Amino acid sequence: MYLTDEQLMLLEQLTYLTDDVADAAGVLLGPYDSVEDLLQQFDEEALQKLEDSGKTFNYTGAEKWAAIIRQIKNDADLYSLDIVDKDDSVPALCFNDPDDPGHAVVVFEGTSGQDEWIDNAIGLGVSDTERQKDALDYIEDLPYDDITVAGHSKGGNKAQYVTILSDKIDRCVSMDGQGFSQEFLDKYYAEIQEKGHCIKNYYLDGDFVNILMFPVPGSDQICIAGDRSVVGPANHCPSSFYQFLRDEEGHWYIDSDENGDTILIPGTREEVMVYLHEFTTFIINVMPEDERERAGDYIGHILALAFVPDAHLDVDGKVYTPDDLVEYLLSDPDMLSKVLAYFVRYVETYNPSEDEIRSLAEVFGMTELLGEIEDVAEEHDSSLAQMISDAGGLLNLIIDQIRDGENDPIIGVLLWLANGWLSEKLGTEVDLPALWKKLEAEYQSIPEFDAETARQDAACKEGKIRDFSERTYGILMSAIAAVEEDTYGSVSGWTQYAGEAWYDSLFIPNAIGGINAYFERVSEISRICRSSVDRIYGQADEADRRNAGRLRQSTEGLKALRQKIEQKTAELGG
16 A cells, blocks of 8 residues: 555654553553554544643644544544554554555654764764664564655654665655764765665754754755744654644644645745754864764754753763753863854854854753853943943854954953852853863864855765776777877868968868867877876776785685684584
8 A cells, every 4th residue: 555645744643642642531552453453542532632631742732632643543544554563662663554465664753862862963973873773673674575664853864764775665754854974975875876766854944853964865855834833842743744723613633635635835944944954064064074973972962951851861970951951061171162163163154143143052052051151241240241242142252252363351251250150050160261262272273164065965976886897998998099090181281272262261271270289189188098097097906906915815814713713613522
């Protein structure tokens, strides 16, 4: 059975259906092996009770859950599916149509906690994360060779990942799935060329997750306007893709077309989200490769503290909660100064608006830290606070002072005031003057970059097999020789007509010179081509000799290892 993108997106909602939702409806999520078994207890009485509860579950209101369940129950294709596997470790659900036993649909749940947020950002600097590899193992272990995948958020990223790497999958529908690192695109460029077109990534215009890193080249990126009644973290919920309405009886439902299919309204990515995407792209493109993985780990912890209300992060024996975001930022002055330095350089280069700068800073936890310092200034020195205000806020003041590279007394006084106050508040020693020096040094050490390409998504490199055989060398040289040996009639004899009236009017002298120059250029190009082919094949031969030597060395090593194993086996046997 073929399911539409909209139907697959509805199945994805079921990965978020929890006991809390069932409790609010007065039912139990008992054992189930089909969608019907899972949802049949949600009759209209239960759905009305769910609506009346007024509760919210992971940013999705009870009334919206009632509408989602109604939509799935009214879809015969979805309601008839079997649920053949549920894996809480991935996490994922696997569906199968009883009339199509060879095909399965797997939907991956989205970011479900702090570890997944950390895994999200670690992907900035590595080709494969542990969560992605777990998802691939899950797919390969399923007893199906024809699989369609879908997923939301981190689940969307996993769905895209397994689509690229598994031969079992030829279709993927992702919802707000973030992208991938340059390392991933480089490592799997051949697979991406073959499978990239299989991916559709639907994203909400104001979503803050799908903007992370590079989209898969060749994939279809589709912006959806979504539910206009939600903002902030709620705008990342899978339910936010839909428009929710009430019927004449007051029951909630998802806006659908005449065929009963959910309506997805095309949108345009919000400008601040464009800047957020560009900033993460800027980091990937400009930051040295050996620094990106650590930066990704640091940013991942920031995102976990910012977006997971019950986060408890154990970092080097210290536990951080969302209330400790400022303390975590200051716990690694090297990474804080590095992220701030790249932030300043990005703002300096692309000149976003003040509101966009603030929004960027908020996502990375900077506004809370800067707000603390601004509060210190206002409390201790009104004139200093006014200077900060005149500069457009502390962030703008920092940007201005970093750019001019000169010592500024305002910054010095501000750092001195804030240092003691923050140290006392956090109960740990804070050295803001030292942080400022690190920030200045990091800013100066940012590598040179091309402003136009530094914020652009990566293109997948081409995967071409080069043929350096002697046969190909012979073909190339024969073609060059054929050009060199080709003769052309001399045009110098045309001068015998110089006395004719038409000779000069037809620019015969110019034609003679141009034709001779053309064939001289052909001869020159032939010589260059011959030289280039010899040089390239010489380099290929040298690389072949080096690789052959390494292969011989590896072979000898394996032989020696085999002999040791055989010797040890004989000793144990004896």
